[in-house]
Amino acid sequence: MATARVPRYQQTQQSVQKIGWFRWMIRSALIAGILANVGILTVIGISLFMAAPPIPSGASTTFYGADHSVIGEHHQGERRYAIALEEMSPAIVDAIIAIEDRDFYQHHGFDIPRIISAILANIEARGKVQGASTITQQYARNLYLTHEKTWSRKIEEAFYALRLEAHYDKEDILEGYLNTIYFGHGAYGIEAASRLYFDKSASELNIAEASFLAGIPKGPSHYSPFNHYDRAKERQKIVLHAMEETGVITTTERMEAEEASLSIASPGQLEENRTGLFFQDYVEHLVEEEIPDIDASMLQQGGLHIYTTLDPELQEKAEKWVEREIPSHSELEAALVAMDPTTGDVRALVGGKDYEKSTWNRAIHTARPPGSLLKPFLYYAALEDGFTPLTAFRSEPTTFEIGDNGEVYAPGNYGDLYANDFITMSEALAVSDNIFAVKTHLFLGPNTLVDIAEKAGVSENFSPLPSLALGAENVRVLDIARGYSTIANGGSRVTPRFITKITNEEGEVLYESEPTKEKVFDEAKTYVLIDMMTGMFDTSMNSYTSVTGRPIAHFINRPLAGKSGSTSFDSWMAGFSPQLTTAVWIGYDDNRPINHREEGQISKKIWAQFMNDALRDELKMAFSPPDSVIKVEIDEETGLLASEECGPSRTIAFEKGTEPTASCTELLEESMDAEEREEEIAQKEEKFLDRLRRWFPF
Template identity: 50%
Template sequence: MEVLTRTAYHKRRRLWTKILWFGVLVIFFSFLTLSALVLYAYQMERPSLSVPDTTVVYSADGERIGEFHQGEHRYWIPLDQMGNTIVDATLAIEDRRFYDHYGFDPIRITRAALTNVLSGSKAQGASTITQQYARNLFLTHDKTWARKWHEALYALRLELHYSKKEILEGYLNTIYYGHGAYGIEAAANLYFQKNADELTYSEAALLAGIPKGPSIYSPFVDEERAFTRQHTVLRSMEEAGTLSPEERAGYESAPLTFASSQETEGKRVAPYFQDAVRQWLAEEHGFDPAMLDGGGLEIHTTLHSGLQKHAEDIISRELDPDHELETALVAMDPRTGDVRALVGGKNYTDSPFNRATQAKRHPGSTMKPFLYYAALEHGLKPNSMLKSEETTFVFDEGRDEYKPSNFNHRYADDYITMLQALAVSDNIFAIKTHFLLGFEDLLHTAGRFGIESPLEANPSLALGTSDVGVLEMTKSYSPFANGGYRITPRLVEKIEDRDGNILFEANMERKQEFNPAHTAIMTDLMKGMFEPELSASFGAVTGGSISNVLDRPVAGKSGSTQSDSWMIGYTPQLLTGVWTGYDDARFLESGDAAHSKQIWAKFMKKSLDGELKLSFPVPKNVTEVSINPANGLLATEHCPVSRPTLFYKGTEPTEYCNEHIGELEEETFETEGDSEDSPSGREDKKKEKWLDRFTDWIP
């Protein structure tokens, strides 16, 4: 037995006292250091939890049609909408003591550090969910001691400024699950085509195992490893008390059905329309493209998914995919301006160039309705007559000439009515009207209808030789269909953030720009292109080939140039414009021009099936009388064609046509002499010069 002397005893006692005090000082200074660290972390600003979040695009009927993102598919959802399965599985495999620590676990970190030192590697990890979340938000994934220190500091800041629920919610919305899917909602959609709260424990356990190594444990990469990892997660859930042994065994053997590779790539409906939405929001309404890509927005568009499918299907059947002929289609509600379908080409993958919004082409005779509306404002009427004949026009004080021609160089060589001229698209009648009104008049009128592209005030403007866009040209017909209101197209109804707050709501912009009486008369005139009875020896109505397709009131105008073919037409509830041509503006080949009308007619027919057959509105100051379209006089039972036609009240004809009554009656008229009202007198009157006749039409 050792016997200590008094001196030795006191030395040992002083030593233990020093050790005790040293320990107290270490604890004290550690506490001060920790307190200072906590105070330092607390006084630092609240760290932002903002991450790029996928913006989802919806159709007007609620279908998800696409998304905008920065390469990270992420749909932020509240923790309450994730379901218990993924929460239980994640906590069991990643951090069972999540609700008991303050962001990092010193014991786990020390144990992992010792293991790594002894093994000479950095393979062992002990990060909590909070640390992983901090790393995902602010740091790299390098395994260094400096990164670990910053990770712990950020984790402490998160714990001090946010609740456990907010941290867990943020973690599950940001963790990477492979194949571009960030967050559990994106992962559930990617692997199982369902929402997070619909996951079974088998599915949730498989997903919870992926973040440890997405390139290893993804079932799309290695299904066997994915299921091995799933079993590890399920055993952890059993150890945590979440599952019983029987439940764990049942979930291990439960079969899983994964999404196909096509579904994995995601569905994108109406890509041309979605590009137009991005452009419209950025250029017209000032949205930052970064906000659109990473703001986690919900964009509710005006697109009708059914009409869009009709348009794409009809175009795919009508146009040869191997042929270079291209097309564009825009369909909209003329009452509101809502764009219901938009196609910018045959194949977005081959050519994302959006011909509906980006291309500028010659509109041809689709400009004529603006011209004839201006003529109505100047006092011309549906039965006003000009002579259709080969004509050379001299202008610019005799310094220049313009010699237009009709299709196939066929002319009436007689006076024809505006009604018939528009139905057969007579160019001479249009150019004479253009000269009578003045070139600036059509330029101004087209601008009032919504043509914003620069136009040249020249003789050929009436025949559509200035470039315009397809969407631009189509929406400019809206006033004809809606009673004179100029409408601004809408592609988006509203935009919400991920919390449901409305960030943007598109107002319906309507302006009563035009006389409803004149737009009603113009619509009545444009119905003529579908009436074969208005055809004549010098020309057939331009819509005769599709007149039997539609079984409801419809109006419109076709147009063609050497390189472009157009068809724009409408009912009271649907306005559609179609263009076909070549991107390099080469001349159309034989048969190319027919496609625009066929696409238009088939689309209108399919889209309106089952809809009410609405009549075009007629104001009270407009009256309808039956006329002979060939001479514009009131029709009798003897006339071969009698066409009900609208007139502004007080301007309708009062003289009856007597050119087709019996021979006896004709002889009677002849004995009465060649009065101005007799057939011979009227024939002489018809031969008056067209400029003299124009002055007679002015009230």
């Protein structure tokens, strides 16, 4: 079939319409271009017309304790140096330009091709994977602007960058940038960083050292050479490749720098005028990486006021007792966290015995098996299942069959000491009987302890192993302090809090937090557990073995509850008063075995001495029982209600309705009746024998 022809006048009309649209688009583009150029020229003109923006000397970022006293400042003291660009090693200048802004000398404040490239990369990755800020923009942001992530701030940043470029030489901008950029641990500027990490002037830096330092500002906490040397080395390789790509070093120089051995200086100089060094390091980490809308560049800018939960007096006492109780010649390490159990506020933190020798924060970054510290959580689960403090199992060598393949598990008690008799749950906790714990764990089902530990905030990653009852999984000191605070406050899980508020120079609040609590345990059962946990200090409970708190019982002069724990490589102590929870760990960084005879009690002594010292001026508060708890005098021999006619007794807390109702005297009467019957039988047997003798006189 023939196709109908479009009349010539219609073709002409369509062509005219297309030409019209095309001309309109060209005209619109020309007008937009003219307007854009006029706008750019206007902005440039204003930038040139306005006076040069003043370059401030740099404000301090100040850290405050819970009492609002200053515990540390950045941008002050000997770790802030301003040196001329000519005094800096050419290697550090090349490294910074290569990794941060390789077109620094070509652009006029911002790099449009780089911005477009970053936008496309971020769209493709569906996230922010590439930045586009030039050195000038970063310097402008650090000097004049807030760090809110808005378009208006970006426009201001570009405007200030133009003003800087219009009034200052490239060398002046680069010099200012290198003198103010933040390198972590309170070191601002390349000279401070060079002295801090390499104990030398920035003029002496070689290619390997310069490339190493140039990688740190991207994340001063994440790439800290003191805490994460391997990360810093990986970042150095990225910097070296950037230097090779820009042609400032050869491939041979790059390879030599990658393989060069770096001698990192001791961080001892960081101690000056700072309280709670490990604590402040972690606060910096939180500011850089975990607090919304505040990052490392804001620390770099300075002028922040960071209000923390640290109690300077408690911090001093914590450090004092760690130092006193660990022998000076020993390679043992220690960690301590003290926390307000009602709020989760961290009052003191020790990440190691000597910050000058090692800045590795063992309270936060090290996880080790806690041993018997998990038993209180196990016995809370048992209380939920219907156990009482008087529930009994036999303490004796036991081999447990586990799984379906004939596998066995044969734990033992410390020192191979067993009652070889029934013991109560209360006694088992006081003397830390392992057999009782494993029997309870397997009776409840291995997943029960996993769930309870997660509820308490101890861990979310435990495996349901038979050995979990004896603390075979790794935990952090901070997590133990959190879990024990859940018990101390009556059953509410708290979130560890380090920062209460952050403000800028003008006092504007940038971040603020409130304590968070969530009820996870029953209050009555938690109190019964607390009452059992006081038993570790009660030497009257010594039986087939001693209570685990016997070596420190003489230090205890107020209501305290706690639990010790140990493995072949670790020694732990954790416990609390109503006002303060403290967890302590000691061990070796290389995981070598500790000598329990000589070193095994150190964690307990640190804990007891610190708790005594920390609470010296506080009221001696008792743990307050809820109305649903009753305290009863129990006869130690029978486990029934005590009486003067029976033996020694002790007061035990029970949830109402679970306490014994029979008296020990009833059992005593039954016992006496049994003895009388036995005597009567014996007399009859004797008479019967006498008769036999008369019948058979031989």
